[in-house]
Amino acid sequence: MLLAAVSTVAMAQQVKVGDIVSVEDVNYRVTSLEPALMEVTESPFATGDIEIYGELEHYDVVYKVVKIGSLAFYNGTDYNPDITGVVIPEGVEEIGFQAFIGCCRIAHIHLPSTLKKIGNSAFYCYSDYGSSLEEVTCDAVVPPTCGDMVWGSTFNKVNGISRHVPCNVPKGSVQAYRNAYGWTYFAYITDGEETSEIDVDEEQGIEDIDAYVGLDITKPMYDVLGKQVEGDYKGIVIQNGRKYIK
Secondary structure, X not given: OHHHXXXXXXXXXXXXXXXXEEEOOEEEEEEEOOOOEEEEOOOOOOOEEEEOOOXXXXXXXXXXXXXXXXXXXXXXXXXXXXXXXEEOOOOOOEEOOXXXXXXXXXXXXXXXXXXXXXXXXXXXXXXXXXXXXXXXXXXXXXXXXXXXXXXXXXXXXXXXXXXXOOEEOOOOOHHHHHOOOOHHHOOEEEOOOOEEEOOXXXXXXXXXXXXXXXXXXXXXXXXXXXXXXXXXXXXXXXXXXXXXEO
């Protein structure tokens, strides 16, 4: 019994920040030992209805999963038809840059009450593939901070999920979401009692228009990592000091 206990402690001491644990084709990376934290990291082979664990035991230590990392379910192309659903558990505080970009077959997105931040283009879909999304539900009373074009572009009305997808929020939070950057994307926001609806067919987002004003398309383009890209590149680009999605 003592030998087993010593062996378990020794294995736990070998765990390092950056170690990967795979469960059902979803990869989790250790980001902190004290406290014991993990994030979902690149999982290009995940398929079907994905369940993300809020806690994961690794060498007898329970790690809390607090983040869906950047490009977590990006499969290397513009379109990932393999993921049809996802459960994001309580405890997750952040969804990273382009975490679900191209995952256009997801029908329902349910976000936890603990969520505080959603990165750029986290749920972006390109127009070539459409979107199966039917509704978004967020349990956070305070609207999570959104990056640019989390759901789509209000300037380019072709790309992105439909702005007519209903957004369900906690009771008493409708106006907070209506006035929060990123959440104004949705035409219909409701808590089941109060509803805010706007005519998005007549609206344009100034944050998107600004990206194109004065843009010199003859200048070189770079991705978010600073690598120069060609004209057929799709994703977030920086050109002539402006950032936008192609």
